[in-house]
Amino acid sequence: MENPNKPSHDALLSLANNLRWDLGVNLHDAVIESIYEDASRIARNAVHKEGDPATYTLERRIDQLVTSRWLGFPMMFLMLALVFWLTVAGANVPSGLLANVLVDALHPLLKNAAGSVGMPWWLSGVLIDGAYLSMAWVISVMLPPMAIFFPLFTLLEDLGYLPRVAFNMDSLFRKAGAHGKQALTLSMGFGCNAAGVIAARVIDSPRERLIAIITNNFSLCNGRWPTQILIATIFIGGAAPSYLAGVVSAGAVVGIAVLGIGFSLAVSWALSQTVLKGEASAFSLELPPYRPPRIWQTLYTSLVDRTLFVLWRAVVFAVPAGVVIWLVANLHMGELSLAEHFIYWANPLALVFGLNGVILLAYIIAIPANEIVIPTVLMLTVVSAGMTGEGAGAGVMFELESIEDTAQILQAGGWTLLTGINLMLFSLLHNPCSTTIYTIYKETKSLKWTAVATFLPIVLGLAVCFFVTQFWYLFQGG
Amino acid sequence: MNASHNCENCPVHHRENLIRLGIAMDRVDYVVALAGNPNTGKSTVFNNLTGLRQHTGNWPGKTVVRAEGGFSYREKRYKVVDLPGTYSLLSTSTDEEVARDFILFGRPDVTVIVVDATRLERNLNLTLQILEITDRAVLCLNLMDEARRHRMEVDTRTLSRELGIPVIPAAARQKEGMDELIAAIEEVASGTFVCKPHRTTNRSAKINHAIQVLSEKLAQQFPGLPNLNWVALRLLEGDQSIINAVQSGELGQLETGILQP
Numbered sequence: 001m002e003n004p005n006k007p008s009h010d011a012l013l014s015l016a017n018n019l020r021w022d023l024g025v026n027l028h029d030a031v032i033e034s035i036y037e038d039a040s041r042i043a044r045n046a047v048h049k050e051g052d053p054a055t056y057t058l059e060r061r062i063d064q065l066v067t068s069r070w071l072g073f074p075m076m077f078l079m080l081a082l083v084f085w086l087t088v089a090g091a092n093v094p095s096g097l098l099a100n101v102l103v104d105a106l107h108p109l110l111k112n113a114a115g116s117v118g119m120p121w122w123l124s125g126v127l128i129d130g131a132y133l134s135m136a137w138v139i140s141v142m143l144p145p146m147a148i149f150f151p152l153f154t155l156l157e158d159l160g161y162l163p164r165v166a167f168n169m170d171s172l173f174r175k176a177g178a179h180g181k182q183a184l185t186l187s188m189g190f191g192c193n194a195a196g197v198i199a200a201r202v203i204d205s206p207r208e209r210l211i212a213i214i215t216n217n218f219s220l221c222n223g224r225w226p227t228q229i230l231i232a233t234i235f236i237g238g239a240a241p242s243y244l245a246g247v248v249s250a251g252a253v254v255g256i257a258v259l260g261i262g263f264s265l266a267v268s269w270a271l272s273q274t275v276l277k278g279e280a281s282a283f284s285l286e287l288p289p290y291r292p293p294r295i296w297q298t299l300y301t302s303l304v305d306r307t308l309f310v311l312w313r314a315v316v317f318a319v320p321a322g323v324v325i326w327l328v329a330n331l332h333m334g335e336l337s338l339a340e341h342f343i344y345w346a347n348p349l350a351l352v353f354g355l356n357g358v359i360l361l362a363y364i365i366a367i368p369a370n371e372i373v374i375p376t377v378l379m380l381t382v383v384s385a386g387m388t389g390e391g392a393g394a395g396v397m398f399e400l401e402s403i404e405d406t407a408q409i410l411q412a413g414g415w416t417l418l419t420g421i422n423l424m425l426f427s428l429l430h431n432p433c434s435t436t437i438y439t440i441y442k443e444t445k446s447l448k449w450t451a452v453a454t455f456l457p458i459v460l461g462l463a464v465c466f467f468v469t470q471f472w473y474l475f476q477g478g
Numbered sequence: 479m480n481a482s483h484n485c486e487n488c489p490v491h492h493r494e495n496l497i498r499l500g501i502a503m504d505r506v507d508y509v510v511a512l513a514g515n516p517n518t519g520k521s522t523v524f525n526n527l528t529g530l531r532q533h534t535g536n537w538p539g540k541t542v543v544r545a546e547g548g549f550s551y552r553e554k555r556y557k558v559v560d561l562p563g564t565y566s567l568l569s570t571s572t573d574e575e576v577a578r579d580f581i582l583f584g585r586p587d588v589t590v591i592v593v594d595a596t597r598l599e600r601n602l603n604l605t606l607q608i609l610e611i612t613d614r615a616v617l618c619l620n621l622m623d624e625a626r627r628h629r630m631e632v633d634t635r636t637l638s639r640e641l642g643i644p645v646i647p648a649a650a651r652q653k654e655g656m657d658e659l660i661a662a663i664e665e666v667a668s669g670t671f672v673c674k675p676h677r678t679t680n681r682s683a684k685i686n687h688a689i690q691v692l693s694e695k696l697a698q699q700f701p702g703l704p705n706l707n708w709v710a711l712r713l714l715e716g717d718q719s720i721i722n723a724v725q726s727g728e729l730g731q732l733e734t735g736i737l738q739p
Contacts (some may be wrong), residue, residue: 048630050578
C-alpha cells in the first residue's frame, strides 16, 4: 500500500533518532531501572511477610539436592528408570488381555460375519485383516504402557521437576553453543516432537532456535517409547537372567533416551561450530515452587489429553497403514508379493547395518506415525518368513498372547540380539514423523532446514547401526 | 470459602450467571486478554473461565501460542485470549512479541494480568509495563494459597490504589476468587470501574523531556493514538517493530481500529 504520509513519518523517525543520540546508550537501562524501582516500592507497601523460613528452607534443600553437581544427574536417571520399570512391569498383563479380546475373540467373529453376508475375500481382507487388525494391534500394544507412562510423567511435570531437569542440563547446552532453554524444548520432545519444535519459539535467537528445532527429533517421543519398551523387553531383558529382566530392560530404554540427549548435544555442538556459528546467549530460568500434584486432575489430563490423543493418532494412521500393509502383502508381481520383492531386494543392504528389509519397509510405511512401526514389523516378518501357519494368511496381523510369542515370531524371522539393539538405535535415529516434518517446515519456513532436520538423523542412524554391527561381528569373529 | 449470608445476595456469587462457552465464540461483546509472567497459572485461570482444558503444567513457558475460548456472563459474551507468559514486553523474542502485539494492536477490552502473589515484586515489573500500554486491566493476584502457606499477606486495597486497577486475590487451582474475577472483568469492560493505571514518572528530566517532544509530534501525525508516551519511549529506544509500524503507517490504523490482530 502506498503511504501518502511517508515523508512526515520519516521526519518523525529522524527526530526520534536525534533525540536518542542525545540521551546516550544508557536509556534502556534507565527505563528498566525506573520500572524496577516503582515495582519494588509498590511491592514493599503491599506485602507483609511474617516469614515462614521453614517451607522455603525445605524447598531449597530439595533443590540443592536435585540440582547438585554430583547427585543431579544420577537422580534424574534413577527417576527415569523407575518410571520405565513401572511401565514395563505393569503393561504386560493388560496388553495380553486386550489382545485376547480384540484379536483372538473379535477378529474371528468379524471374519465369520463378513463371510456369512457374502463379502468378497479381498474386501474383508482389506477391511478386517488390514484396517481392523492393525487398529486392534495398536490399541493392545500401546494403550497399557501409555496409560502407565503418561500419568507418571505428568505427575513429575505437575510437581515441578522438569524445570530442574532443564536447570541441570543448561550448562551442557551452553557448552554445546546452544541456548539453555533448549533443555526445555528437549524435555517437551519426550512427549511429542512436533510440540517440542513449536516450543522452540521461547528461544529468541534465530540461530539457537534452529538448532533446537533440528535436534528435537533426538528426544525419544511418545510414539517411539512402546517400540523401545517392547524390543528392550524381548531382546535385552530376554538376554538377562529372569529376575533381572525388568531392571535391565528399563535400563536399556533409559540408555537409549540418554544416548538421544547425547546426540542432541553433539549435533548442537557440531552445528554451532559449522553452519550455525555463534555465541550462546544468556537467559534466566525460574525454578517454580514444588506444588503438590493434583492426582485426579493429573490422571484425567494425562489419560484424555495425552494417552487417548496419542492412541487416537496411532489408530488414525494405523487404519490406512493396515490397508497398505495388506495390499503390499497380497498384490503379487510374478511369484512374490510386493512386500517380499522389497524385503528380498533390501535385505543384503540392510544386513550391512545389522537391520533387515522388514525394518526398512516398516519405517517407510510408518512415516506418518512412529506408533505403528512394531505392528508393521511383526506383520511383515510373518509374510517374509513364509510362516503362514502362524498368522491367518498373508497380510493378516496375527494374535499375540504374550511377549514370548512376539519373541518367537521375531526369532523365527531371523532376528537376533543385534537386530534388537539396532532397531532400538534406528528408532531413536531416523527421520521425524510426517507431522513433525510439516511442523518444522511451518516453523522454519525453509525447505533447506526441513530437509536437514529430516535426513540428518537417518544418516546418523545408519552410520551408528553400521559401526555397531561391524564391531559386533569383529568381536564375535575374534 | 466462607461467605456470610449477605454475600449470597451479591451478584458475584450467582454462579448461574456464568455460562462457559468453550470455543463457541460468535458475536462476542468483549475481548479479554490473559497476560502475566510464566508459570503464574494463566492457563488454569483460562480453563476456569472458559471450561476448556488447555494443558497446564508446572513449568514456565508452556503456552507459546495463544489459546482462545469464551464465556458468557450476565448476558454479555466474552472472548478470552490466553497469551504466552513473559517476563517483560521489552525484548524481541517471538513469545513476547505475540503478547505485546496483542495487547497493543489487538486492543482487548480488558487485560487480566495474572501474577504470582508470592513473587509480587518481580511480577509487578511486567504489570507496570502492561499498564503503560493499556488503560483497562484487572490484576488477578493468583496463588494466594501458596502465599498463605508462606505466611505472606498482601494488602489488596493498597495494591489496587497504587496500580489504579481492581485487584482480585485468587487461587485458581482451587477455583478460589474466580467469581470475583469475572465480576471485576465485567466492571472494567462495561466501564463501571474506571481504571487510573499507574504510569511510571520517576524517569530523569532529560528522558521525560525527550518523550514529551516526541509524543507531541506523534499526536500531530497520528491523532487519536492511545499510549502516546509509551510509543514515544519505544521509538527512543529504537524498537524496530514500532519503527516499522510508523514507517508503514500501520500505527495510524490503531486509532481507527482497522487493524485486526
